[in-house]
Amino acid sequence: MLDGQKVSFSGVQPSGNLTIGNYLGAIKNFAEYSEKYKTFYGVVDEHAITVRQNPAELRRRTYETLALYIAVGLDPEKNTLYVQSHVPAHAELAWILNCYCMFGELSRMTQFKDKSARHADNINAGLFTYPVLMASDILLYQTDVVPIGSDQKQHVELTRNIADRFNQIFPDTFTVPEPVIPKSGGRIMSLAEPEKKMSKSDENENATVRVLDDRDTIIRKFRRAVTDSGSEIRRSPDKPGVSNLITIYSCFTGKTPEEVEAEFDGRGYAEFKTAVGEACADALAPVREKYFELLADKGYLEEVMKKGAGTAAYYARKTLSKVRRKIGFVNL
Numbered sequence: 001m002l003d004g005q006k007v008s009f010s011g012v013q014p015s016g017n018l019t020i021g022n023y024l025g026a027i028k029n030f031a032e033y034s035e036k037y038k039t040f041y042g043v044v045d046e047h048a049i050t051v052r053q054n055p056a057e058l059r060r061r062t063y064e065t066l067a068l069y070i071a072v073g074l075d076p077e078k079n080t081l082y083v084q085s086h087v088p089a090h091a092e093l094a095w096i097l098n099c100y101c102m103f104g105e106l107s108r109m110t111q112f113k114d115k116s117a118r119h120a121d122n123i124n125a126g127l128f129t130y131p132v133l134m135a136s137d138i139l140l141y142q143t144d145v146v147p148i149g150s151d152q153k154q155h156v157e158l159t160r161n162i163a164d165r166f167n168q169i170f171p172d173t174f175t176v177p178e179p180v181i182p183k184s185g186g187r188i189m190s191l192a193e194p195e196k197k198m199s200k201s202d203e204n205e206n207a208t209v210r211v212l213d214d215r216d217t218i219i220r221k222f223r224r225a226v227t228d229s230g231s232e233i234r235r236s237p238d239k240p241g242v243s244n245l246i247t248i249y250s251c252f253t254g255k256t257p258e259e260v261e262a263e264f265d266g267r268g269y270a271e272f273k274t275a276v277g278e279a280c281a282d283a284l285a286p287v288r289e290k291y292f293e294l295l296a297d298k299g300y301l302e303e304v305m306k307k308g309a310g311t312a313a314y315y316a317r318k319t320l321s322k323v324r325r326k327i328g329f330v331n332l
């Protein structure tokens, strides 16, 4: 809680082009909190550098991610939208929390295991302690809820453990946050290999649909989506491809999966896949339009960054100064 209001916090890395998995699984839900919660949404550039980035691209994507936040409906007047590295308290608290997080806990993080396998030439210490930086992001704002995709659940569980441990030693320091994962949409699968999560870093472009893909590309990718044997359009563990498309269609149209099954009863895969593509393209068209308009105005995006960093730093400093006092650092 901050100022008597519940807090929602989440972050998106400015790396790679966001997919409809990121959108349906997380970002689309951020806006739901704007009315009732105090909301903080970060462009987490410090997380991004745990894998090698091209500097010019990182900078460009930082603007792009912020523009996308606004384009999907986050009003900068109602949400604190900011860039993580503009608020030094994140890195400071991360150092402190590193000393309250165990090596063994971090060794069990599945994302670390996956990423270190994928980037075997660069298993740096930052990649290992990345979840502690994420815990700092969340705990700095006394966060109540963290809307995320299911792949980040383990990191929020770790955040809760760190908060509990710290609060045991120094009572009433941090709010212990809850992860919120959308019931459907929390796990959008690859269109090419529907057993795997859709990933923005997938090298096969047909596996992912990007939020900013144009209409024809979106429809083409859905037409090529892998479906399963048989011809029925219904959800089933042995039909991962079709089940995934039903989830996507349902998220974009607001229909329940049962309604989708009824709508396409007796119709073929080809017709269904085209319908999913069109629904997705229709839903994303206004986002794309707004996004390109925003990107053309860097001055405006920088104003949003500045204002967001100011607000975020104000609240972050309060928590950080409490932490410093509790652990015995001299506050001047």
Ligand code: TRP
Binding pocket: 009, 010, 011, 012, 013, 044, 047, 133, 134, 137, 138, 146, 147, 148, 152
């Ligand atoms: N680790 C998250 C991801 O890769 C991004 C992130 C960083 C985040 N800090 C966060 C998400 C705090 C939620 C809360 O997707």
